[in-house]
Amino acid sequence: MSARSEPGLRAPQSRTEDSPAVSSAELHRRRGAAVARGVGSVIDSYVDTASGGTIVDVDGREWIDFAAGIAVTSVGNAAPRVVEAVRAQVERFTHTCFMVAPYESYVAVCEQLNALTPGTFAKRSALFNSGAEAVENAVKIARHATGRQAVVVFEHAYHGRTNLTMALTAKNMPYKHRFGPFAGEIHRVPMSYPLRDGGLSGAQAAARAIELVDKQVGAENVAALLIEPIQGEGGFVVPATGFLPALREWATAAGAVFVADEIQTGFCRTGDWFACDHEGVVPDLVTLAKGIAGGLPLAAVTGRAELMDAVHVGGLGGTYGGNPIACAAALASIATMRELDLAAAARRIGSVLADRLRAIAARDPRIAEVRGRGAMLAVELVRPGGLVPDPAAAGAVSAACHAAGLLTLTCGTYGNVLRFLPPLVISDDELARGLDILDAAFG
Template identity: 75%
Template sequence: MASSAELHQRRSAAVARGVSSMIPSYVSTAGGGTMTDVDGREWIDFAAGIAVTNVGNAAPRVVEAVQAQVERFTHTCFMIAPYEQYVAVCEELAALTPGDFDKRSALFSSGAEAVENAVKIARHATGRPAVVVFDHAYHGRTNLTMALTAKVMPYKQGFGPFAGEIYRVAMSYPLRDGRSGAAAAAYAIGQIEKTVGAVNVAAVLIEPIQGEGGFVVPAEGFLPAIAAWSRAAGAVFIADEIQTGFCRTGEWFASTHEGIEPDLITTAKGIAGGLPLAAVTGRAEIMDSVHPGGLGGTYGGNPIACAAALATIETMRELDLAAAARHIESVARPRLEALAAKHPAIGEVRGRGAMLALEVVIPGEDTAAGPAPDAVLTAAVAKAAHELGLLLLTCGTYGNVIRLLPPLIISDDELDRGLSLLEQAFASSL
């Protein structure tokens, strides 16, 4: 097997420069809460492929289901010759997603594709053009989803012009706006009504907990108020649960924490144990408003990915991975709070379940947008962690948030070792 150094040379000659990686090592095997590179070095995994391998890498049920499906058939395209696995995944999504009402689903290949289709469906159902999104949002890298995404670098820089009729309003960000949920919602709704007009809004699209934007947890009451306004205005309320879904936050879906029942919900990432699958699920009357042939895609709901999803969902139920996420928080949050008490550069510990974050700031320095962010220290901590053998990610509009996304099946020993490495990384970077 080639070494990481050899593979990096090959990569430089074959892979486009715009595709970057967090670490210079190349993975050989992965499972539980660790991965091993081709040089034999073990890494504690606090990334889970960006919240994808919630059930772990090479989860036994997923492997078995994929192998069995490959032996039967690999592809027909559901739009040409349908198959049971696609239907079964849609049935599971109807049962699992929030809301006790009749639902329909359509399956796709990526989160961005799901978001694009949710917008298409909302516009078709309402006959309206405008889509409202929020500061710090991340919804993907396609042309439409770049327009929906807030952060310019690296996601949007040089790739315009972007799709129109996208309107951005203020997100509830307690560390930086100091508003209650009700006050933050009133401010955002005022922006919508003044700059867009309620009668023009097809959809309000929001992450219940923002992902790439910094793991921002809105103040309590913000989401219910935005959802209620959307329904009163005749707009479709879309929850982007691509990163938060499938037990990541301690519930099957983050919307449940505040009793939200989205009209449409987009899912991907953790749905299929690492295979590419995504979905839009929602109220039957909205989903069925689109004419036959208006939704689909060659690989959407591929039978292998569907088999993996069914096995992933079965694993989550059997192991009660929502409870596992809550356990991870019960172990990790006290350690993170103690770390923050020790280091004033940690301005806030936040998140839910196994979706936790540290926002890194410059102590004593304030800006018009709250505490001054410290992207330099954030990058240094991440680099130090990588050198110690801890794989973790940064995020945030200001590049100053460290996010923790361990697989939900991580052992207590692996979690403890990873947190200890994070503590060492902070100590060595200050």
Template identity: 80%
Template sequence: MEPSPRSAELHARRIDAVARGVGSVLPAYVESAGGGIVVDVDGNRLIDFGSGIAVTSVGNAAPRVVEAVQRQVERFTHTCFMVAPYESYVAVCETLNGLTPGTFDKRSALFNSGAEAVENAVKVARHATGRPAVVVFDHAYHGRTNLTMALTAKNMPYKHRFGPFAPEIYRVPMSYPYRDGGLTGGQAAARALEQIDKQVGADNVAAVLIEPIQGEGGFVVPAEGFLPALADWTRHAGAVFIADEIQTGFCRTGTWFACEREAVVPDLVTTAKGIAGGLPLAAVTGRAELMDAVHVGGLGGTYGGNPIACAAALATIDTMRDLDLCTAARHIEAAMLPRLHALAERDPRIGDVRGRGAMLAIETAAADPALVSTVARACHREGLIVLTAGTYGNVLRFLPPLVIDDETLARGMDILEGAFADA
């Protein structure tokens, strides 16, 4: 889409003020948003199939979240939990300890971003095990800090010319059913585990870190049996199994956490994105003996668990429970997936349709981003926000807010189908 007059003015200001390395998908500048609709400063309305990259699952201004934030702002905005603690930080940790998979004793620590959560999970695993090596997977994305860039697979734009990176990171093959040549989950796991045994050594592994469904890597859903096999090996090896649920967590895939689909119980879970209705908050939650192994002062940060973000998180989770957004995510899947499959049957350029809940994707048959870019631009022109993904740049991903209504969802699908027809 071309920027409208007010957005064009803001974009001109941006060029003179904002670093060029910070990109944006759309040229439209937002005035308001909610209910699956984003309104720009010129009054244009766009259907939102991005949710701020899976952040605004409860909407961009969920009433309970707004009210909780307003109340907290009036009381205090910050003390630093490490200086003067407060109840809402404790309450978020209690909630996460009860919500995440596993019935064992747990502890949580709060941070600002997904990358911080992943980095601190690695710190916990290394400290608790006394081992250095961290195993990650092809197509993985874990963040933009130095350590999480090392954990991330894709070079451009995340890693290019930003090295050298943190050491003792080892990458092994992912279960990628569309590109695996028919490997089962068990076979794909055996392939990865053999590589770990031979190239890293089980006794050196502090942690195996994986997204249960990969995000930026292209919404890759591993074959059934892959995650349980990895988790079993990790525990037998005395290492820590870390589930990066930053994009998949909080009802996005139709369960509270994607690991629950195969009853996988991680030792540590990292969360962020959907946790606080759009406010910056992240967490590491896991086995008490691991989390408590770190010395006092070894975890923290000035803004981690900010009281406003904590208030938003408690209201967000209450909203998810009250509106049963796990069921809502499954409803979105039931509405979108048949239409995506039908589109793939009509269009041979589409190679795969996959995903779970309100985390769905199309991969083109050719590993070429041109078609995906063309379709995405056409969607944007017609008023639908879609995001691209994938190691090869050939995946369209769909992350509608879980509170989107059926009519808006259907109109978005109409635009998507039209964009493919016109491309």
């Protein structure tokens, strides 16, 4: 059955006859005169409508969507539950600021997050606007609760674009270049990167990282150990089995707060509600955003009640954090994920994707590895015969996909990884058409 005929999904809505005619070329010209050059885009086409696994641009061209707004529109664009919830909320009120005049939907979102995230202990949540804000507030909470300052992060990590989160992020260009100085007391240690680890097991890679922390930082100084269970912008790096549990065990023994950055991996993307679920790892704090609210800006920190409640009243918040419209969208998105069982959908999509990617890899020596979990998969491209990164090849394949109407993204510290993040409501036909384009792009 096509995803468009399933409950909770809708076809793209076309422009009306009254809509002014506009082209991508004209919009691109206007953009050059109005938008700061530092804001980039993957393609030069401008969106008109989107639904399921497709985007239609203002020129009427259909794109198969393997990006989902960077793992945001997991429930699809303009998902009916989200649309109706947003419409109803806009008609009631658009903003009061929860810190001034609170409302029920903020509380309801926190209740949902406390129930969904790993761990059966008492939890609390606080809502923000973006993933970077969530990460920054998780660090604030960990430092306040422990009275310590050091934060341990990992090679290839990406955690945001604010001053603190740029310090937490590993990659210089384009995220950090000439934007310093950055916040201090950030300490970076090696990640488990199976393709490039020389055969280290998860336990061995964890021991390597822990030894550096113990010797160079001191366990007693660590407020937080912050990690993406599967790295996002860093290349969809999946750590070896046992790496995350060993770090979790060390953090407990050291009295450090274990923070899982599930901003890209959360909300069914990896085939579980959260990527930590795969190995049964229970974080102290979880940072959340992207897929949480069907495309509206919302983020959260959820964690142990004693940590979250350690911060004084007024120490957390923000004018727009937990905006009522975004909260309505989040409640509708979570309901859609449950109704359509999008965790199972992610596993199904991942199985189809992985089979096709492995078939391509079998004939193309540039693909060093197919990796990921659920509907969060990637291929790393190298020069044949070794592991020298080949960002030009990744860029060329992605450009060929764009020319044929498939929206894809690159990532990785070396820029040599093609990543695939289709909406979890993509139909079998849309997925197959996208994979045919990808297959042809590899030649």
